[in-house]
Amino acid sequence: MKFTTASFLAAAALFLGAMALPRFEEPPPESRSLDFSGVDTLRVDSTLQANVVFSRGAPQVSLPMTEDATLTVQREGRVLVIKATGRPYHDLQITAPIDLARVEGGNLSLTAKVPMQSLAVASTDQVDWEGDIAELQVRAARPASRCPHRDCYGGVNIEDGRIGQLDVSITAGVVILGAPDDVGTARLRLGPKARFTLSNATRLADVQLLPYDAAETPPAPAPETPAAPTKIAE
Structure with a gap:
């Protein structure tokens, strides 16, 4: 198959046009500290997968905050409620204490x-x-x-x-x-x-x-x- 000058120029124009397009970059996850004092239950109200890690580290929650993402944390008695929305391929990352008694939610991955x-x-x-x-x-x-x-x-x-x-x-x-x-x-x-x-x-x-x-x-x-x-x- 022979490449003509016209086809070469057309391919070069397409390549340069693609390079000129703005690149989409995912925003870095936004982390927020969590206070589990007086809390025995974690409730996750979200359709996103929640990855909950139990450790002795500082409790926190993180989520890539795209323009359509929301993240709120509130207390209801002894229950800590996390509500989140975002893109389906994003996961909610949560670090929780090892003495937590109960977790409630939808799609839960617990470690x-x-x-x-x-x-x-x-x-x-x-x-x-x-x-x-x-x-x-x-x-x-x-x-x-x-x-x-x-x-x-x-x-x-x-x-x-x-x-x-x-x-x-x-x-x-x-x-x-x-x-x-x-x-x-x-x-x-x-x-x-x-x-x-x-x-x-x-x-x-x-x-x-x-x-x-x-x-x-x-x-x-x-x-x-x-x-x-x-x-x-x-």
Whole structure:
């Protein structure tokens, strides 16, 4: 195939035109400090995935603040509420203390950087867990519309970590035990559209299948105090 002078000039013009276009750059994440004093529950109100890391580091929340992003933090009694909107491919990054008692939200990815004593999780979507903990309780109330058939992907994924006692109740989807050898006892309550699977098992894991009761997956509790929310950041 021969290149003529005209085609070369046309290609050069296209290249120079592309170079002249303004480059789109993602804004750096904006971080805000969080105060967990007197707080036992973290509630994430967002459609974005929330990556919550439990550590002894300074608690904070961060999100790339594009022009369509919003981030607010407020207290409701003993509950710290984080509300966020943004682009679907952005994640909400949260650092929380290891003595937090409960996390509520939608798509939650939870990581314990240091061993924890206990944690209760209530989700309306996906839950991923990684890390060591003595007792982990997960309630995943996924809407039926998300799982029209029994073969529904997503649900509760216990990726890794030593867990003394695991208690999972799920309406629909799949419970994945990624390292069942490291789980002492797993008690699973599976809804009619839920199932479980074991990965990398070298022994018969202690998994107990218990009757599912929708009443055991309660909605998010109301604030303990009737006072109006105190706005922390906006």
